[in-house]
Amino acid sequence: MTVTSANHTNKLVYFEPTVNTLPQALEYPHFYTPIPLAQQAAEHLQERLRNQLPFLTKEAKGRMLGVLVVQAKDGKLGYIAAYSGELQPPLEKLPFVPPVHQLPKGKDFPEMASINAISAALKTLLDSAEYANAQEQLQKVTTEVALAIKTAKLAAKQAKKDRDKKRKAAALLPDSEQSVLLEELNRQGAIAGMDLRRFTRSQNQRLEKAKQEAQYFDEKVKQLKALRKAKSAALQDAIFAEFVFTNALGETKDVKSVFLDVGVEVPPAGAGECAAPKLFQYAFKNNLKPLALAEFWWGASPNSEIRVHGNYYPACKGKCKPILAHMLKGTPVKPNPLLTNFGADKTLEILFEDENLVVVNKPSGMLSVPGKHIKDSVKSRIQDRYPKATGPLIVHRLDQDTSGVMVVALTKEAHKALQLQFLERTIRKTYMALLEKAILATEGKIELPLILDINNRPMQKVSYEYGKSALTYFKVVQKTSSKTLIKLHPITGRSHQLRVHCAHKLGLQAPILGDNLYGTPASRLCLHAQQITFKHPTTQKEMVIDTEVPFTINT
Structure with a gap:
């Protein structure tokens, strides 16, 4: 492959491929082997990575990168490159295409600052001595009340057994004495019942007071969490609305709508930040015709998925398949070979x-x-x-x-x-x-x-x-x-x-x-x-x- 020009302004690297025939359709992006045209572009990017970004292979974690061979309006061929994940300034030494949507950070992100402030207030409350004391007191009172009521009920039960024994013994007494004794035992039973109810009520009132004191803090925690959740949901929807994908037909659709089309209410984390969506977004927005795609792993292998340095991999399905289904409308794509x-x-x-x-x-x-x-x-x-x-x-x-x-x-x-x-x-x-x-x-x-x-x-x-x-x-x-x-x-x-x-x-x-x-x-x-x-x-x-x-x- 002969590289004739590298334009850092528009991210397009022109080259003269060694193949004579251009593909009539893209390979199915989720199950394919890159064609020679795409491999030539990938090999050129890999050579530049080795020369200009050698530190990538020494990092603890590798990353997925990709190239998309495109044809400009004047008929010239070139490729554009991207990496998966958020914007990483150390990598911008090479002309990688920009993110589909760049999330604001720090002082430029007041909505997130507001959410962080709520989280800080929540943490302060949960870490406070007042909150801890209320929780400890509730636990202590709950244990003490349960034990006190249990002890009182056991005592009342034993007293009833003693009265029942006396009632049986009363059968041997003369009628006049028996009547007086039974009346007294009944009076003692009634008093004992009222005493137990009064004691239980007083203990439950003590427990309720402890609950109310703890509930005051629980309600504040609940309110802060609800406010944070509402603000987070609103922020997420606002971000989703800005994450808009374009296709060859000029149609646009935000990320939430893309995933709703396949029955997923909340897009997965990182959706739209993979290399493939970035590449097609840049191509369609700059009137470049996509011809061939190649994505490869660069750097150390992860401990979970199987990813080998320099090997080619298709676009992921969980994050990219719904997005690319929209983005590739109007672009010739070969059928899914798995069918x-x-x-x-x-x-x-x-x-x-x-x-x-x-x-x-x-x-x-x-x-x-x-x-x-x-x-x-x-x-x-x-x-x-x-x-x-x-x-x-x-x-x-x-x-x-x-x-x-x-x-x-x-x-x-x-x-x-x-x-x-x-x-x-x-x-x-x-x-x-x-x-x-x-x-x-x-x-x-x-x-x-x-x-x-x-x-x-x-x-x-x-x-x-x-x-x-x-x-x-x-x-x-x-x-x-x-x-x-x-x-x-x-x-x-x-x-x-x-x-x-x-x-x-x-x-x-x-x-x-x-x-x-x-x-x-x-x-x-x-x-x-x-x-x-x-x-x-x-x-x-x-x-x-x-x-x-x-x-x-x-x-």
């Missing part, structure tokens, strides 16, 4: 079958169960082949891109028995995987808790705080200087467990070859469920079923 049924022309091989269950060899690209847009799946094909089958059928699943052994129940009873084996983790599964690089370890275990990445469904991430435990044992089978053939034994069955455990920096740090979510896309994901061992649900005989691995280390 293609990659298993349509593939055969579902039967490895074992009887009246209770069937074991299949699922090909890569076929869904385990019907999806929202694609109905063809292992389940639908089993239903067609075994129309008399009962129950849920599917006992466990494989990712669409994963091939290999799957057990399907044909009766409700078989499903229940097999499902119990999975829950008790008595079923043993063996996977074969081809990693995209050589690893040093020969065998071991990986324990990384996993949780759904809500901004990038269906991707998973590591979270020691909120994630579910996930354990995988591994053993290297064969290794070259550039690849590793590995055997994997998952003990748990978390979504994407093997893919994340292989790719994550705290795992093997070696993505599975062809992993289009956590590594580098290829013709297929080289992950295969090679063997499964379980007890037959009826005969209780141990079943060991395996299949050939459809790839080798030379793949």
Whole structure:
């Protein structure tokens, strides 16, 4: 690529690409591999980052950056660049495009100052000795009153028992004496009842007074919180109204409206601050025609998501998908490749079958169960082949891109028995995987808790705080200087467990070859469920079923 001009005023860097044909449509932004044209622009930006902003790779946390190749009105080609997140002055040495909306800060942000003042007043109140004393006194009085009333009731109960004994003993007395004694006992009982009620009332009045004193402060706290909430909501709505996105048709829509269109009332934090929306906003506002997008991670990998320095990643879904759905109206975009049924022309091989269950060899690209847009799946094909089958059928699943052994129940009873084996983790599964690089370890275990990445469904991430435990044992089978053939034994069955455990920096740090979510896309994901061992649900005989691995280390 030959760079002919760098214009810092309008952020556009002109260049002469080495490709001759321009794309007719943008790649689908949430699942794609950057085309050579976009990669050339990205590589030029990366070279400038290395030369002019070398400190970025030394920071504790990396960031997502992006380039958008565009065509100006005069036909010249160039690219614009952006980084995700708020404005960062140290990065402005390079001509990055501006934010969609720059949030004011400090003295230029009086609304926030007002909210901060309320928060300060609230903190002062909560930290005050008066508030603490009122709370302590309430707690003390509550305990003392409860104990006093309980003690008084126990005493009254014992006194009643004593009077009842005397009543029984009165039966042995002459009638005249008996009458006098019973009358006296009744009088004592009435007086005791009134005394208990008076005492209980006085204690409750004491408690109510303590409550009122504490409530005075609680009401002030409640009022300050309500005022802060109202001001925060008003400020948030005002910010949302300023966060306006433009598209090629000249249509504008604020961020709240964009997310309301997809049923989300409050946009997620940071919506609109990713690289992609910034790039398209600048392009449309400056009459630049978008041609190709590329986003890449630069710097240290995070401890949660899988992000590798220099690797390309699609635009996120949670924050960017609703925004880009609006922004790309009027711009040619290729269809979502995930809506293609990659298993349509593939055969579902039967490895074992009887009246209770069937074991299949699922090909890569076929869904385990019907999806929202694609109905063809292992389940639908089993239903067609075994129309008399009962129950849920599917006992466990494989990712669409994963091939290999799957057990399907044909009766409700078989499903229940097999499902119990999975829950008790008595079923043993063996996977074969081809990693995209050589690893040093020969065998071991990986324990990384996993949780759904809500901004990038269906991707998973590591979270020691909120994630579910996930354990995988591994053993290297064969290794070259550039690849590793590995055997994997998952003990748990978390979504994407093997893919994340292989790719994550705290795992093997070696993505599975062809992993289009956590590594580098290829013709297929080289992950295969090679063997499964379980007890037959009826005969209780141990079943060991395996299949050939459809790839080798030379793949």
